[in-house]
Amino acid sequence: MEETLRGAGVSHGVAIGPVRHMRTAVLEPPAARIAADQAPREQARAQQAVEAVAADLRARGNLAGGEAQAVLEAQALMALDPELMADVRRRTAVGSSAARAVYDAFAAYRALLATAGDYLAGRVADLDDVRNRTVARLMGVPMPGVPDSDEPYVLVARDLAPADTALLDPSLVLGFVTEEGGPTSHSAILARAMGVPAVVALPGATALAKGAVVAVDGSTGEVLVAPSPERQAELRRVAEERRAALAASSGPGRTSDGHRVPLLANIGGPAEVAAAVAAGAEGVGLFRTEFLFLDGSAQAPSEERQVEAYRAVLEAFPEGRVVVRVLDAGADKPLGFLTPADDEPNPALGVRGLRALLHHPEVLLTQLRALAKAADGLPVHLEVMAPMVADRVDARAFADACRAAGLPGAVGAMVEIPSAALRARSILQEVGFLSLGTNDLAQYTFAADRQVGAVARFQDPWQPVLLDLMAGAAEAARAAGQGCGVCGEAAADPVLACVLTGLGVTSLSMGAAAIPRVRATLAKYTLAQCERAAAAARAVDTAEEARAAAHQVLSGE
Numbered sequence: 001m002e003e004t005l006r007g008a009g010v011s012h013g014v015a016i017g018p019v020r021h022m023r024t025a026v027l028e029p030p031a032a033r034i035a036a037d038q039a040p041r042e043q044a045r046a047q048q049a050v051e052a053v054a055a056d057l058r059a060r061g062n063l064a065g066g067e068a069q070a071v072l073e074a075q076a077l078m079a080l081d082p083e084l085m086a087d088v089r090r091r092t093a094v095g096s097s098a099a100r101a102v103y104d105a106f107a108a109y110r111a112l113l114a115t116a117g118d119y120l121a122g123r124v125a126d127l128d129d130v131r132n133r134t135v136a137r138l139m140g141v142p143m144p145g146v147p148d149s150d151e152p153y154v155l156v157a158r159d160l161a162p163a164d165t166a167l168l169d170p171s172l173v174l175g176f177v178t179e180e181g182g183p184t185s186h187s188a189i190l191a192r193a194m195g196v197p198a199v200v201a202l203p204g205a206t207a208l209a210k211g212a213v214v215a216v217d218g219s220t221g222e223v224l225v226a227p228s229p230e231r232q233a234e235l236r237r238v239a240e241e242r243r244a245a246l247a248a249s250s251g252p253g254r255t256s257d258g259h260r261v262p263l264l265a266n267i268g269g270p271a272e273v274a275a276a277v278a279a280g281a282e283g284v285g286l287f288r289t290e291f292l293f294l295d296g297s298a299q300a301p302s303e304e305r306q307v308e309a310y311r312a313v314l315e316a317f318p319e320g321r322v323v324v325r326v327l328d329a330g331a332d333k334p335l336g337f338l339t340p341a342d343d344e345p346n347p348a349l350g351v352r353g354l355r356a357l358l359h360h361p362e363v364l365l366t367q368l369r370a371l372a373k374a375a376d377g378l379p380v381h382l383e384v385m386a387p388m389v390a391d392r393v394d395a396r397a398f399a400d401a402c403r404a405a406g407l408p409g410a411v412g413a414m415v416e417i418p419s420a421a422l423r424a425r426s427i428l429q430e431v432g433f434l435s436l437g438t439n440d441l442a443q444y445t446f447a448a449d450r451q452v453g454a455v456a457r458f459q460d461p462w463q464p465v466l467l468d469l470m471a472g473a474a475e476a477a478r479a480a481g482q483g484c485g486v487c488g489e490a491a492a493d494p495v496l497a498c499v500l501t502g503l504g505v506t507s508l509s510m511g512a513a514a515i516p517r518v519r520a521t522l523a524k525y526t527l528a529q530c531e532r533a534a535a536a537a538r539a540v541d542t543a544e545e546a547r548a549a550a551h552q553v554l555s556g557e
């Protein structure tokens with residue numbers, strides 16, 4: 001009977017095939033004591049074993065090249081860590097065999113790594129692999145590794161070690177499914193590099209029976225066990241459609257006559273980076289940092305915890321642009337440590353966004369410092385912006401805080417309150433770029449709560465008044481020689497994206513899934529057509545009319 005399991009999709013595509021398991025037996029060497037005079041010999045054996053493992057990892061890296069090589073080199077360095085060897089020596093000196101000492105020393109190192117937060121915890125699998133290899137060598141048993149198979153298969157493992165994934169034969173491995181791991185684990189990174197679909201963090205994955213046919217959907221994170229032939233055909237068809245849409249729209253965002261409009265992703269944390277990269281995002285246009293901390297905690301997250309989360313995102317876009325929004329707490333996104341304790345009659349009009357941060361300067365400064373630290377040494381273009389900037393006073397306070405924290409990159413303001421759109425010129429005296437948040441801009445322009453269904457018609461981003469406000473802000477930015485992007489839902493509508501381009505916005509940021517269609521649509525029209533569509537949409541009075549007018553211009557009717 002067909003069964004659907006759910007994990008995290010980290011590498012797009014669909015793979016259908018029989019399950020094969022990775023050989024990852026964790027060998028636990030016996031704890032028997034050795035005589036004191038044996039210690040020097042055991043220490044020498046341990047030293048030789050880690051050196052041989054490191055050499056083997058490096059050799060595999062040389063063969064694999066590219067991203068895999070860097071990963072394997074990092075593993076070789078783990079094996080040769082002098083602290084680790086010092087611990088092994090201490091353990092052999094008090095009676096452990098080489099194998100047991102290596103096993104225990106790695107366990108201590110592992111415990112340290114596992115508590116060090118998401119990013120380092122993701123390296124635990126790499127460390128375990130180094131341990132298994134070293135212990136196997138010392139005990140004279142076969143290395144853990146890829147299953148033998150002549151027919152293509154879906155590889156299932158608790159987690160995959162880079163040493164093995166690097167040498168996997170893509171013509172045999174249809175896809176990966178792992179029980180552990182996350183979007184930044186090497187299983188995920190390498191699956192994407194190899195172009196095979198992968199689902200990670202799937203509870204119970206290792207219990208899948210050898211030989212059972214599974215369908216792995218690396219986009220949705222679903223793994224179907226024993227899918228019917230009709231279901232398999234359907235999955236293949238959907239995957240082919242997605243692939244064709246992606247293939248038809250690759251490369252940077254531009255109009256048909258080459259006017260560049262970078263297409264960026266909106267994300268809520270490191271977990272969404274994989275989809276953004278897979279969709280070809282040229283960077284991140286809105287990193288909603290408050291999403292990382294919506295756990296009801298009364299405590300502000302520590303600087304260290306923040307550095308880790310930010311770094312995991314920044315590392316995914318080397319040389320790219322990543323716009324991080326400082327905490328936007330309040331109203332629809334309450335954070336215990338920032339949102340006012342007393343109930344406000346109108347939370348959306350109260351102390352939220354930047355206002356809450358200016359009431360808690362220590363929280364703002366900690367976040368800005370964490371961002372500066374996270375970007376330190378990386379080639380990424382980090383930009384930081386504030387939510388809910390109302391006027392020049394707000395913009396100056398934020399820019400001052402960024403300077404005080406030593407932030408290197410550009411500082412910007414979100415334009416999501418009509419006052420900011422109307423006075424964009426004065427806000428640009430203080431900051432270096434604008435980002436239009438159409439969701440709140442609609443809420444505040446129409447005095448219509450974005451969470452109330454009864455007033456939902458005002459949330460339509462095609463409303464001509466929103467186009468007017470955006471046109472004004474974009475013009476002010478152009479006059480000042482600065483950028484003005486859009487990061488609200490408006491950017492995800494392919495035709496509206498063309499209209500926004502025609503209004504003069506300089507980048508579009510959206511949920512990753514929307515990027516391919518927006519890219520493909522933008523590439524169909526010239527900048528002049530986009531400008532005509534924008535003018536037509538602004539010349540009418542309702543959202544429906546604006547939509548129709550823009551479509552009419554673009555379809556050449």
Ligand SMILES: C=C(OP(=O)(O)O)C(=O)O
Nearest residue numbers: 416437438439440487488
């Ligand atoms: C992008 C926006 O921010 P958020 O949806 O997070 O409030 C917006 O208001 O348009």
Ligand SMILES: [Mg+2]
Nearest residue numbers: 416437439440
């Ligand atoms: Mg907003």
